[in-house]
Amino acid sequence: MSGIHNKQQVVSSVPQSGFLGHPKGLFTLFFTEFWERFSYYGMRAILVYYMYYEVSKGGLGIAENTALAIMSIYGSLVYMSGIIGGWLSDRIFGNSKAVLYGGILIMLGHIVLAIPGSVALFFVSMVLIVLGTGMLKPNVSSIVGEIYSEEDARRDAGFSIFYMGINLGGFLAPLxxxxxxxxxxxxxxxxxxxxxxxxxxxVFLFTRKKNLGLAGTFVVNPLSPSEKTKVMTWIGLGALIIILLLAITIPTGYLTFQTFSALIGLLGILIPTLYFIVMYKSPKTTSIERSRVIAYIPLFIASVMFWAIEEQGSTILANYADRRTQLDFAGIHISPAWFQSLNPLFIIVFAPIFAWLWVKLGSRQPSVPTKFSLGLLLAGISFLVILLPAYFGGSESLVNPLWLVLSYFIVVLGELCLSPVGLSATTKLAPAAFLAQTMSLWFLSNAAAQAINAQIVKFYSADSEMLYFGVIGVIALVLSLILFLLTPKIQGLMKGVR
Structure with a gap:
């Protein structure tokens, strides 16, 4: 069956109305993703505290800096595993099954965390959640695209409603x-x-048949029987080698948390680099596409720097909320986990305003590289803002929580300049032969950022706080300026992509 034929067949199998004027399938996907994000961000809001709180307070008693590094590695692996999830879905079992199996793994991961236990159980749960999220997250979004025909004008609005589900889940969970x-x-x-x-x-299981029809059931590029045998052999061999390596390196003391963290840091930079080289060198890439791949590199680097700051909202700033912030404010006692709700809250409020602004500006809106440099500028400022209370009041006194709120607010404005624009630029600059992989590459900028964070969070302490925020904030401002100055050059390399 041809791809076009499949697409039309899928669209006609989905009831095209029934959820806010959108296909019924959007209801299923909205609530599946809402609950998945609720579970993920809920777990993330307390995980770092669970790691470093003393055993007497119900925690694991891990050293604070190690706990912050583990959070970053965790985040990095979740984004890296999306590549595996995408591949499994494309070649073996289709989007719908990937979402189902992913959800089951995530649920098991949370159940393991719910068992009062040991550090060993904690790592088992991490593996389950990393693999599960890698399978569910990219594939749920793909199914959203499948339920609309290519020319359906509701498509963009459908994705906006879907992203609201993500942010609603992310907003309610920490609370x-x-x-x-x-x-x-x-x-x-x-x-x-x-x-x-x-x-x-x-929600997914009970409404899937009725609401999604055939969406997510086709395997895009299935393995042939001979390839299947080959792949299974490789997977088996790979698993065996990993088990052997762990059996040798853990008892001998070669694999410590430090070496593992360094390895992830290396992979975070190595995998995207290889992607770029393969795409650039491929005979399937035309000369115009080559030029666009080069234009994408500075945007990718800017994105890594941006996410490195944004993702510290759930590590360094979560720790700051717990240790440095005045939590009794305006007559209420604030839970440090609540600050994690600020990011999705600000996105829910301001995303429609930004979307309206870009439409209003039309052809006068800033170019893609300019929006990226603006995003970086705001990220840098968000770190310089959080340095001020220590500058004025010293690092001993507790800080007014509004400083933290302001820092989260500024970084979200940056995110709204960079994140949606980045997704759209990725689809436009991607070589035709590498479209799906380039989407994975965009998410790898977040993986790379968190892999780098795992290396740098160890420099953070109450004494080095001002230096830490200051250095990172200034680096972001310098990169933002360089990107701004390079904008005309990048724009030229983008060969007509706006």
Whole structure:
């Protein structure tokens, strides 16, 4: 069956109305993703505290800097595993099954975290959640694209509604899971995250047939029987080698947390570099596409720098909220986990305003590289803002929580300049033969950022706080300026892409 034929068949199998004027399938995908993000961000809001709180307070008692590095590595692996999830879906079992299996793995991961336990159980849960998120996250978004025909004018609005689901889940989770986890019991909080994922799976399973029709059921590029045998052999061999390596390197002391963290840091930079080289050198890439690949490199680097700052909202700033912030404010006691709700809240409020602004400006809106440099500028400022309270009040006194709110707010404005624009620029600059892989590459900028963060969070302490925020903030400002100055050059290399 041809691809075009498949697409039309899928669209006609989906009831085209029934959810806010959109295809019925959007209901299924919206709530599956809402609950998946609820479970993920709920777990993330308390995970760093669970790691470094003393055992007597229900935590694991891991050293603070190690806990912050683990959070970054975790985030990095979640984004890297999307490549595996995308490949499994394209070649073996299709989007729909990938979402289902991913959701089951995530739920199991949260259940393991809900068992009061040891560091070993904690790492088991990490593996489950990393693999599960890698399978579910990229494939849910792909199915959203499948339920609309190519020329359906509702398509962009459909994605906007879908992203609202992501941010609603991300907004509510820290308030609910964060409160339960920090005020009552960490494991109860993780249990709530597991329930969230269970609800997402239930919505998906019970409404899939009726609402999604054939969407997500086709395997885009299936393995031939001979390839299947080959792949299974390689996967088996790979697993065996990994088990052997772990069996040798852990007892002999070669594989420590430090060496693992360095390895992820290396992979975070190596994988995207290889992607760029392969795309550039491929005979399938035309000369115009080559030029666009070169134009994409500075944007990619800017994106890495941006996410390196943005993602510290759930590590360094989460720690700052816990240790440095005045949590009794305006007559209420604030849970440090609540600050994690600020990012999605600001996105829900300001994303429509930015979307309206770009449409209003039309052809006068800033170019892609200019928007990127603006995003970086704002990220840098968000770190320089958080340095001010220590400058005025010293690093001993507790800081007014509004400083943190301001820092999260500024970085979100940056995110709205860079993130949606980055996604759209990626699809336009990607060589035709590498479209799906280039989307993975965009998410790898986040993986690379967090892999780098895992290396630098160890320099953060109460004493080095001002220096830490200052250096990173200034680097972002310098990169923003360089990118701004390079804009005409990059624009030329983009060969007509606006």
């Amino acid at each position: 609910i899971v964060g409160t339960v986890g920090l005020n009552y019991n960490f494991h109860l909080g993780f249990g709530l995250a597991a329930v969230g994922m269970f609800l997402g799976l239930a």
